[in-house]
Amino acid sequence: MHRNLKTFPIVFVFACILRAQPHPLAERVLILVNDSMPSEAGTGKTGASVFVGEYYAEKRGIPKANILHVKTSTEESISYDDYKSEIEKPLKKFLEANRGAMKRQILYIVPVYGIPLKVSILPEVPALDSVLAGMYASPNFIVRIANPYAGPTGGRPPKFSAWSAQRDASGFWKMFIVSRLDGPGAMVAKGLVDKAISAENNLTTAAGKAYFDYQGTRTPADGGYYIVDEDIRKASVLSESKGFSTTRNTQAQSLCGAAIHPASVYSYDAVAKNVYVNAYGADAATSFSVKQLPEGDVTVRLKNETVNNTGNILFITLASADPRTYIKLTYPFVPFTGWSKTEKITLEKFVDGASAAKAEATVDSSMETPINSVTELKISFANSAISLSRDGTVLAQAPDAGGGPVGVTKISIGARCWNYRLNGLIVTAKSGAVLWNDTFSSDTTGNYTWDMVPSAGPNALWAWGWYTGAYDTYRFVNGAVGAQLTSYTAGTIRKPIDPSPASATLGLRRWNWNWVPRMLEQGVTATWGAVYEPYAEYYALGGNVFDHFWSGYNFGESFYIAQNTLNWVMTAVGDPLYAPKIFQNPALATKALDAVANAATLQSGPIAPGEIVTLFGDGLGPDALTFAKLTPADLLDTEIEGTRVLFDDVAAPLIYASSKQVSAVVPYETGLRSSTQIIVEANGARSNPLELRVVSAAPGIFTQDSSGGGLGAVLNEGTSLNSENTPAPRGSIVVIYATGDGQTDPAGVNGRIMSGVTSRPALPVSVQVGGVDAAVLYAGSAPGQVAGLLQVNLRVPDTAPSGLSSLVLTIGGAASQEGVLLAIR
Numbered sequence: 001m002h003r004n005l006k007t008f009p010i011v012f013v014f015a016c017i018l019r020a021q022p023h024p025l026a027e028r029v030l031i032l033v034n035d036s037m038p039s040e041a042g043t044g045k046t047g048a049s050v051f052v053g054e055y056y057a058e059k060r061g062i063p064k065a066n067i068l069h070v071k072t073s074t075e076e077s078i079s080y081d082d083y084k085s086e087i088e089k090p091l092k093k094f095l096e097a098n099r100g101a102m103k104r105q106i107l108y109i110v111p112v113y114g115i116p117l118k119v120s121i122l123p124e125v126p127a128l129d130s131v132l133a134g135m136y137a138s139p140n141f142i143v144r145i146a147n148p149y150a151g152p153t154g155g156r157p158p159k160f161s162a163w164s165a166q167r168d169a170s171g172f173w174k175m176f177i178v179s180r181l182d183g184p185g186a187m188v189a190k191g192l193v194d195k196a197i198s199a200e201n202n203l204t205t206a207a208g209k210a211y212f213d214y215q216g217t218r219t220p221a222d223g224g225y226y227i228v229d230e231d232i233r234k235a236s237v238l239s240e241s242k243g244f245s246t247t248r249n250t251q252a253q254s255l256c257g258a259a260i261h262p263a264s265v266y267s268y269d270a271v272a273k274n275v276y277v278n279a280y281g282a283d284a285a286t287s288f289s290v291k292q293l294p295e296g297d298v299t300v301r302l303k304n305e306t307v308n309n310t311g312n313i314l315f316i317t318l319a320s321a322d323p324r325t326y327i328k329l330t331y332p333f334v335p336f337t338g339w340s341k342t343e344k345i346t347l348e349k350f351v352d353g354a355s356a357a358k359a360e361a362t363v364d365s366s367m368e369t370p371i372n373s374v375t376e377l378k379i380s381f382a383n384s385a386i387s388l389s390r391d392g393t394v395l396a397q398a399p400d401a402g403g404g405p406v407g408v409t410k411i412s413i414g415a416r417c418w419n420y421r422l423n424g425l426i427v428t429a430k431s432g433a434v435l436w437n438d439t440f441s442s443d444t445t446g447n448y449t450w451d452m453v454p455s456a457g458p459n460a461l462w463a464w465g466w467y468t469g470a471y472d473t474y475r476f477v478n479g480a481v482g483a484q485l486t487s488y489t490a491g492t493i494r495k496p497i498d499p500s501p502a503s504a505t506l507g508l509r510r511w512n513w514n515w516v517p518r519m520l521e522q523g524v525t526a527t528w529g530a531v532y533e534p535y536a537e538y539y540a541l542g543g544n545v546f547d548h549f550w551s552g553y554n555f556g557e558s559f560y561i562a563q564n565t566l567n568w569v570m571t572a573v574g575d576p577l578y579a580p581k582i583f584q585n586p587a588l589a590t591k592a593l594d595a596v597a598n599a600a601t602l603q604s605g606p607i608a609p610g611e612i613v614t615l616f617g618d619g620l621g622p623d624a625l626t627f628a629k630l631t632p633a634d635l636l637d638t639e640i641e642g643t644r645v646l647f648d649d650v651a652a653p654l655i656y657a658s659s660k661q662v663s664a665v666v667p668y669e670t671g672l673r674s675s676t677q678i679i680v681e682a683n684g685a686r687s688n689p690l691e692l693r694v695v696s697a698a699p700g701i702f703t704q705d706s707s708g709g710g711l712g713a714v715l716n717e718g719t720s721l722n723s724e725n726t727p728a729p730r731g732s733i734v735v736i737y738a739t740g741d742g743q744t745d746p747a748g749v750n751g752r753i754m755s756g757v758t759s760r761p762a763l764p765v766s767v768q769v770g771g772v773d774a775a776v777l778y779a780g781s782a783p784g785q786v787a788g789l790l791q792v793n794l795r796v797p798d799t800a801p802s803g804l805s806s807l808v809l810t811i812g813g814a815a816s817q818e819g820v821l822l823a824i825r
Contacts, residue, residue: 022061023577025161028107031057031067032091037074037114040186048186049114056110056181056193060577066106068094070115076492078116080141083128087115088135103174107164108556108576109133111180113189117493117571118531125532127490127571129178134566136173143567144538148175149557150564153234153544160557175566177556179576182493183520195525196555196578199479203580204684205243206644208477211457212236213260213465213484216252224536228466228485235464235543242550243679243686244462245649256281256311256417262471263455265505268443274303274421275440278507280471282453285315285414290427290435292321294405299378300413301424306507307333307372315414316379320407324353327381327406329388333418334368345395347379347388351402357386359398375423381406382430411436414451419507463519464542469508470515476523479580481549484515485539489529490571493517516573526555526574534569554579582684591687593617593680599663600700600739601817602708606693609671610748610788611700612655612739614663615645617687620680621657628654636665636751636786642683647676653751653786665788668748670694697763697811698740699790701820709819712807713737727823730798733777734822738790741765741811744781748788754781763812765792769822770805772797800824 023029037049044051053067072078072086095103109132119128124143137145148167151157158166160177168174181189199207214236218229236248249260261281268275277284300316312333319326328350332343342364349357363371370390378389383405387397411427427436438444457463457474463482470489476482483489496503496510496517503509504521511518516529528540544562549555556576563570597604599612607613621643629637638644638651645652645664655663662680670676676694680687702713704721714722715735728734744759760780767774775795782791792809802824809816 025107025577026061027063027066028105028161029060029062029066029577030094030102030106030109031062032087032109032111032115033067033069034072034074034112034114035069036071042187042190047114049112052112052114052181052186052189053110055190056112056575059193059197060575073116074114076117076494077120077125078118078128080119080121083116083119083131087128088132091132092135104168107161107177109176109178110576111178111182113182113186113494115180115182117180117182117490118569125569126567127531127569129180129571130566130568133176133178133560136175137566141567144565145567147560147564147566148172149177149560151561153231153541153547155561156551157561159553160560177560177576179526179556179559179572179574181575182573184494184496184517188520192520192525192574195478195523196575199525200578200580203479203582204681205582205686206245206646206649206681206684207479208245208459208461210236210239210244210246210462211260211460211465211474211482212239212246212248212463213468214248214250215467216250228536228539228541231541231543232464232466235546238543238547238550239462243681243684247456249456249465254281256309258282258309258417259465259468259471260456260473261453262473263505264452266445266450266452267502267506268440268445269421270443272421273440274423275445276305276419276421276506277415278419278505279415279417279453280306280309280419280507281417281456283414283416283451284453285412285451286422286448287410287412287451288425288436288448289410290408293408293427293429293435295382295430296408296435297378297380297426297428298408298411299376299424299426299428301376301422301426302374303421303423304372304374305419305421307418309417310335311416312418313416314377314418314420315412315416316377317412317414318379318381318406318408319410319412321409322352322407325351325406327379327386327408329377329379331374331377332363332371334363334365334371336365345388347386347396347398349381349386349400349402349406351404351406356402356404357398357400359386359388359396361388361396381408460522460524462546463524464546469513470511470518471507472505472518472522474519474522474524476519476525478523478525480524481526481545481555481574482519482524483528483540483542483545484519485536485542486513486515487530487533488513490514490516490531490573493520493573516571520573524574526572526578528559528570528572530569531571532569538565538568538570540570540572549579550583552579552583591617591619591680591682591685593620593678593687593690596678596690596692598698598700598740598817600702600708602706603700603817606695606698607666607670607676608695608698608740608742609666609668610739610742610744611666611698612663612786612788613666614661615678615680616661617680618660619682619685620662620687621659621682623659625656625658627656630753631751634753635749636753638751644681646679646681648673653788655786665751665786667750668743669750671696671743695742695814697742697761697814699738699809699811699814699816700740701736701738701807701809701816703820708817710821711804712820712822714807714822722823724804724823727802727825728796729825730796730800730802732796733793734796736767736792736794736807736809737782738792738809738816739788740814740816741779741790744787750787752787754783754785754787757781759787761790761811766810767792767794768806768808768810769794769797770801770824772800774800796822796824
């Protein structure tokens with residue numbers, strides 16, 4: 001017997017496309033293009049610099065008269081004399097025409113792809129943009145002058161237009177905000193415009209994640225370095241308070257003391273005839289299978305690439321078909337910073353999970369060269385002994401007391417926090433027969449199974465960290481802003497050290513320490529960096545940039561408030577007008593999440609996957625109670641009038657929402673964790689998080705008055721509602737409705753409306769009526785209802801007591817709430 005309780009209407013939502021309007025500051029922007037720049041793929045017959053400049057003008061509604069054409073070097077560096085004659089002179093002529101009309105009008109200067117990046121004024125190499133920003137400060141170049149618009153984190157100066165007008169009226173020299181549209185190609189520079197405009201209307205607090213790379217080792221005695229580290233930490237706290245999903249990587253506590261790490265990768269090097277493996281800040285491994293080998297030798301030939309971190313380790317495992325029987329080599333490298341002063345190279349044989357033989361070699365930092373310069377490791381194993389040879393010399397050996405064969409069938413080579421090259425893999429049987437011989441004279445990487453860890457920075461919206469090479473760490477979402485405090489982060493923007501795109505994942509080979517182009521390739525919308533040695537105390541601190549950007553200042557304003565000097569090496573890359581609407585209003589309203597309860601019991605406690613829950617608080621949703629709709633895929637929608645409920649950033653299907661109460665279905669993915677963090681998001685503003693324990697089942701029976709007690713929501717045979725006036729006869733069939741049964745078979749689908757497919761709890765189900773076991777005839781999905789609502793059909797026991805009897809549902813050992821009643825006659 002099945003019964004539908006509710007039918008959900010299907011609603012289709014159509015969005016209209018609005019025609020772009022000129023930006024309010026459009027007439028106050030001057031675009032600087034280089035007519036000497038040739039065309040590129042995607043620019044047609046138009047020069048690449050002019051193409052980018054005209055595209056920006058069109059999208060922002062900037063008058064074409066505000067595009068200034070110059071002819072200058074297409075290289076990234078220009079001499080000071082050429083800068084003065086080819087860029088500054090025509091620029092000042094344009095600004096000062098008509099008695100300085102454009103000088104008064106222009107606030108923003110946007111050099112685009114093709115305009116040189118830096119000016120050579122030896123021994124200084126300032127950023128061209130920084131020189132343009134302060135070009136009216138003095139007739140002669142003075143390195144590192146004070147930026148008059150700069151301010152501290154937490155300060156709220158006037159918007160630049162008002163500040164500049166007041167400054168002009170006071171007779172001070174004219175300053176400009178200068179931010180460029182540049183990158184490794186004209187299409188990258190053009191993309192900065194598209195991403196900024198798209199994100200201005202669509203950005204929400206849930207658009208992506210914030211990443212902050214904090215060292216966590218600095219003290220006030222470190223001066224400027226401590227200030228930077230504290231800025232990163234405080235920025236992460238601010239990010240959390242704004243409702244962004246925030247990751248703070250503390251290098252002092254991370255694996256191998258590493259920064260936010262890139263994806264571990266492997267790549268065949270056709271020139272060197274070897275395979276490059278990068279496991280910076282992570283574990284990476286490769287394996288291959290051989291014919292069962294009871295005794296023999298395994299040789300791994302290596303070329304060390306980088307040993308520069310704590311915890312660099314090489315693992316070689318010779319595995320049998322039995323996971324409890326294997327031989328494993330653990331080979332640590334120097335330095336042992338943060339470890340004990342003495343480490344051991346260990347070769348150990350395990351049989352049925354117990355150690356059968358163990359060979360060790362004690363090492364310390366004084367042995368750095370032989371430990372780190374290893375080119376060959378050979379493991380020999382026989383029924384009588386195991387041994388390890390390094391570069392042809394026996395390093396450690398031990399007798400095998402058990403004397404039993406391992407039966408090796410799989411060989412794995414793994415590394416932690418180490419970049420290296422595989423030069424050869426040789427497997428030899430006791431007889432001398434070669435079972436595997438690969439010298440990588442050709443690309444044989446397809447013969448191996450590679451276990452590579454993904455990068456630690458996916459879906460990045462904000463990023464701020466320091467002191468790492470420009471690894472392939474992030475994948476930015478539209479609207480993302482991020483930077484890295486490292487020397488020469490913008491030493492080059494257009495010309496990679498290694499032009500091959502394939503090398504983008506190989507450590508530092510493509511961009512070295514140049515984080516700006518790396519982030520541009522990874523999809524960032526706005527960034528900043530240093531064209532030369534910046535010094536920490538003169539670097540625009542990300543915490544200051546974000547503090548102002550998140551408070552409604554545009555990107556150009558935010559960067560120049562945070563940048564304390566002009567005529568310096570710092571440059572900003574991105575549309576200076578970029579300002580998401582989400583930050584233009586007053587501070588986001590506080591959304592208070594007070595409690596999460598089982599929707600049937602109204603009791604707080606651990607939750608189960610698929611459980612229907614009720615969330616209580618203030619400002620959680622629309623003022624009026626609003627019920628859910630179905631998506632075109634017939635799934636219960638995860639949003640009701642701007643309200644979402646997130647379980648570890650997974651949006652839950654919603655049943656209804658109101659300001660003080662929301663009902664949701666716990667996503668089934670939650671069952672993979674021991675706890676989950678719950679946040680309610682309403683129109684981009686996020687509530688405080690609540691963390692709850694996750695259990696396999698948390699059953700609750702729905703009751704008629706929705707209090708969690710009294711008569712249960714039970715239908716008698718014949719579909720009348722069970723009550724004292726209509727009790728259920730002994731021996732009849734009744735239907736109860738509950739939730740919290742956990743994962744199902746087949747596995748539950750979030751928001752699915754159950755029709756034609758029956759799912760049953762993965763855990764055993766039982767029911768007691770008045771303390772008597774009842775026969776459960778059916779326990780599973782309720783037809784026509786959302787996955788998570790459990791229907792149980794049972795026969796009222798012949799021996800159940802008449803009157804109001806207790807009703808208890810047990811799933812996998814977890815019992816439903818007390819006080820639920822069934823009327824029996």
